[in-house]
Amino acid sequence: MDPKRCIQDVLRCDLCDNPAPSMYCDFCNKYLCKPCVGKHLSDLSKEHKVVPFEKRGSTPYYPKCQKHLSKQCELHCKPCDIPICVHCVSSGEHLGHEAVDILIRFESIKEVIHRDLSELENVIYPKYEDILSNIPARKADLNENSEKLKTAINRRGEELHREIDTISQKIKADLVELNTKHIADLNTQESDIQHTISGITQTIEDLRNILDSNDVSIACAYKSRNDKFRELPPKLKVCLPTFTPQKTNKEGIYQQFGSFSAFSNETEETEEHIFAMDSPATETSPSDRSFIDKPWIITEINSKYGRVCSISCLNDENIWTSGRDKIMRLYNLHGELVKSVQTKSGIKPLFMHDITVTMKGDLVYTDFDDRTVNIVKNTHIYKVIKLRGWRPRNICCTSSGKLLVVMDSDDDKQTKVVRYSGSKVERSIQFNDYGQPLYSSGSYYIKYITENRNFDICVSDNKAGALVVVNQAGKHRFTYTGHPGSLIKRLFSFAGSLFTTKELFNPRGITTDSQSRILTADWTTNCIHILDQDGQFLRYIDNCDIQTPWGLCVDTSDNLFVAEYATEKVKKIKYYK
Structure with a gap:
């Protein structure tokens, strides 16, 4: 900050540093004492408007005309919504257009600016501050909720693991039960066949004894059992089971696992x-395409x-x-x-x-x-x-x-x-x-x-x-x-x-x-x-x-x-x- 403008010091002339300047140039924004006014005005490279200190800022600064560079725009063309000078009007370029004093336009714009400023300062800015002040608490709520969700997700994962382990144990138990039944059936058939083989072995021995004997009565009492032995026992066919895992459906797993509810950042203002x-x-x-008749x-x-x-x-x-x-x-x-x-x-x-x-x-x-x-x-x-x-x-x-x-x-x-x-x-x-x-x-x-x-x-x-x-x-x-x-x-x-x-x-x-x-x-x-x-x-x-x-x-x-x-x-x- 310029020391001359420090609040501990009084205002000083921008040219000679004398205190309490009584004049001010509105165009150059310079503080001037009376003796320095002439010196300031001698700079012809700029335009000047020197007024008493009490009236500083009261001089309107007209915009330069873009088409007539030596002229100031003192009018405003309503249809074109641009500043114009008197030469613009006299040239006929804005013939028939309504033009008003640019200061009137300036004052109406300032009224709009005042309203906007008031709204920004008193309504909009406080609302943004209020929203901003609530964000830390909302972040904390979001983090806390995220931790709760992680716990719920872990719990759901453990539940599904338990379900899968239960299903696995059930399928293995079913396999053991099926295998036990088939083994029992085979054991029964094995026992029956062994008993029949024992009968055949005994019959062979008896027949040999009859052939080696001259006892007519034993030979006449012989009854053949070959018809019975010709009936071979049915072969027990055991179909060995196979395990066919289902193709993993990731979408289905996601649906069964669970999902988040829809996120919403809805607020009254935004x-x-x-x-x-x-x-x-x-x-x-x-x-x-053609229309149908009816x-x-x-x-x-x-x-x-x-x-x-x-x-x-x-x-x-x-x-x-x-x-x-x-x-x-x-x-x-x-x-x-x-x-x-x-x-x-x-x-x-x-x-x-x-x-x-x-x-x-x-x-x-x-x-x-x-x-x-x-x-x-x-x-x-x-x-x-x-x-x-x-x-x-x-x-x-x-x-x-x-x-x-x-x-x-x-x-x-x-x-x-x-x-x-x-x-x-x-x-x-x-x-x-x-x-x-x-x-x-x-x-x-x-x-x-x-x-x-x-x-x-x-x-x-x-x-x-x-x-x-x-x-x-x-x-x-x-x-x-x-x-x-x-x-x-x-x-x-x-x-x-x-x-x-x-x-x-x-x-x-x-x-x-x-x-x-x-x-x-x-x-x-x-x-x-x-x-x-x-x-x-x-x-x-x-x-x-x-x-x-x-x-x-x-x-x-x-x-x-x-x-x-x-x-x-x-x-x-x-x-x-």
Whole structure:
């Protein structure tokens, strides 16, 4: 530290070292006494602004113009968001642009800085300190828990060793018992054969004696026993046992040994940063598939638990459902409840939760009332996105592992689509090239969303009676407002009534298939509209007794799942050959 600035000493002139300087150069940040002012100003290589000591720091330092180097920027161009000088204005470069005094801009920026500083000092920094202060205790808990787990693992290893020793002893005992039985059988046969051989030996001796004798009576009394001796005893066949060890299944051993529960580092402030969408797997599907003449229902799933609004395929055998309660349910194609998950907030929703499934099968859902987007991993739920001033409605996972979220402003006057990578905003889509809203507003209305194979973003806007499609960059491609056939269907159902376009076409769920065809559920006419990727109408699915269709999704074989709101059923429909 400069000794002249030490707190034990008074301020001194930076040129002559005299105490208590009465002047100050705001541009050079120099303390000056009155006699030294002239000397300081004589340095023409720099700009100077000398003010009384009491007014130091009051002189604004205007930035130099990048295009007119001799000029200072005293204005700020709002559309370009850059400082400009009067020559920039007179040159016509910023013709028609709103420009304000740069000091006004400076003061507004300072207000923002003051707010940020206050938040950093009074809110954010103390929270980080609090989190940091808890880490040593958490480390100690982690180490203590690790030691307990090691003890449990050792105990489990000893248990398995004992089990293996017991099994080994049992198998050896079985072997001894088997061997003893076979030995006993052989001993019995050996004894019987020895007895027969003794009989044969005696008979041979008797026959020799008869032949050597002239006793007629003995010879006449002889009875042959050869027939009996010709019947040889059966040979006892003993199959020697072998031992065939089973091939070691390491996975099975791991499962039997045990496993850890899922680790979780969830905290109130940072849990949204743990999420990272999975990379997509490469999928192939047949091209130029043709429709079947008459789509038909493969199977029906009865949800049994209330209105079904949103569905998403986990795989070709299981499907997630959600509706107007706080429970999301996984069903198999037999209608059996496989799993259920309650939202983390536990709030019965004012509006339904929307759901999507990541490439690796993790469930993601929106919570309108809690302003969050959450992911379910195993048995844990983690917050991915926390909104302020906006509420999430519908959602989908893209082929690149990103999230597309439809959200409504708190005042219900704005709606937009935001693409997220994890919890980071990548792009916000709200207006067309003319500054007009792409989507109708109002949280009461539904806007399902999906991504097509060509990366277009497709939104069904039931308030507007339209399907709005933009490209990946958010540029409007087309809007589909129904097909003339919808009018015929509606007039046949309600003869004599007049309807607007919005009433005729009331889209709800939306999905796309392997051919980049767009399918949307028409609530009004109880059918499914199928379009090509450029918005051209292709056909209806209207002969499968569909009632109040709402949520849609397709599996890997392009089978369509339709959630019926009124019947509480999910129908699986085949529409391709």
